Amino acid sequence: MKELTFLLQESTINPTVVAFPGLLTGRKFFACLLPLLYEVGKDPCFQSGSSLQSQGNPVPETENIYLVKKLEELYDSSQVRNFSVQMDELGKIIPSYAEYYNQRFCETIDIIAYYRPYHFNLFKYGIYIDLQQFFLFTVWIMNSLNRSLEEAKKFALDIILTHERFHYIVELYASNFELETGSAGVYEEYKLLYSKFWSTENCWEETLANYFVKMCHPFWDRAKMEFLAYFFERQLNGYRQANLITAQNIGLYFDWLERQILPERPSLNFSQILSLISVLPMAQMSLDNLPVYLLDDTGNPEVFKMLMMLLFPFARL
Ligand SMILES: [Zn+2]
Numbered sequence: 001m002k003e004l005t006f007l008l009q010e011s012t013i014n015p016t017v018v019a020f021p022g023l024l025t026g027r028k029f030f031a032c033l034l035p036l037l038y039e040v041g042k043d044p045c046f047q048s049g050s051s052l053q054s055q056g057n058p059v060p061e062t063e064n065i066y067l068v069k070k071l072e073e074l075y076d077s078s079q080v081r082n083f084s085v086q087m088d089e090l091g092k093i094i095p096s097y098a099e100y101y102n103q104r105f106c107e108t109i110d111i112i113a114y115y116r117p118y119h120f121n122l123f124k125y126g127i128y129i130d131l132q133q134f135f136l137f138t139v140w141i142m143n144s145l146n147r148s149l150e151e152a153k154k155f156a157l158d159i160i161l162t163h164e165r166f167h168y169i170v171e172l173y174a175s176n177f178e179l180e181t182g183s184a185g186v187y188e189e190y191k192l193l194y195s196k197f198w199s200t201e202n203c204w205e206e207t208l209a210n211y212f213v214k215m216c217h218p219f220w221d222r223a224k225m226e227f228l229a230y231f232f233e234r235q236l237n238g239y240r241q242a243n244l245i246t247a248q249n250i251g252l253y254f255d256w257l258e259r260q261i262l263p264e265r266p267s268l269n270f271s272q273i274l275s276l277i278s279v280l281p282m283a284q285m286s287l288d289n290l291p292v293y294l295l296d297d298t299g300n301p302e303v304f305k306m307l308m309m310l311l312f313p314f315a316r317l
Contacts, residue, residue, distance in 0.1 A: 203238030
């Protein structure tokens with residue numbers, strides 16, 4: 001409870017408004033009661049399929065968690081300078097990115113960051129970025145695309161935040177239905193199904209979360225788009241199928257996902273998730289309503305500090 005109070009004081013975000021879109025449709029009373037249906041701190045084991053994967057990405061027990069105050073802070077690279085000394089130092093104490101990203105296999109975006117749903121985490125919902133994994137991904141981009149640290153960091157942030165935001169939008173979609181019909185449990189049931197499908201070609205949420213990265217950035221240059229295709233191609237089943245989506249078949253993929261979430265729903269010739277994005281301000285491009293945390297996945301507070309100093313020097317620990 002102490003931690004919860006701390007987070008609420010620290011956060012400039014109003015989680016109730018963010019989490020329950022019923023507030024926008026005048027169902028205030030019901031929306032206020034709904035959080036009580038969810039258990040605070042419930043193990044978010046469905047968020048990544050980790051309930052079935054012993055090698056999944058469990059939420060680490062670490063005291064080094066930094067709540068990002070503003071997105072601008074995360075993207076600010078004006079002080080990211082003179083990194084070669086720190087890079088040399090870090091190279092001696094952390095693994096090489098090639099262990100995670102190589103010609104044979106690439107880790108998924110969910111290894112770098114993951115979304116913890118409010119259904120299972122209430123006020124601790126949001127996007128959690130593992131700092132060391134983020135650093136390795138950024139260095140891989142630097143080397144692969146021959147970009148500066150600043151450029152690579154911005155591109156890496158755009159990729160992971162967009163993918164994770166899609167998971168949030170999926171949860172909003174299920175919540176919208178729960179609020180409209182009064183039937184709680186839609187999202188939880190879907191996440192059980194998701195756990196079964198995770199790492200198979202029927203895991204449409206991951207396929208579309210990857211595709212969403214491309215969809216939200218139509219003006220990225222060719223080198224970036226080719227990098228993404230290379231990256232996706234080497235990922236797990238379910239993720240790599242993003243490369244199969246085209247403007248012609250995209251509707252099918254949304255239909256498959258939406259019917260996984262709402263099995264009773266008839267096939268539609270438009271995507272309700274995409275309509276939701278255009279209707280609800282909280283589901284749009286802005287991440288202002290979605291808390292972002294930086295996490296220590298090194299287990300070493302000194303290394304964590306070095307990485308923070310290198311990538312996010314404005315953040316005061
Ligand atoms: Zn994902």
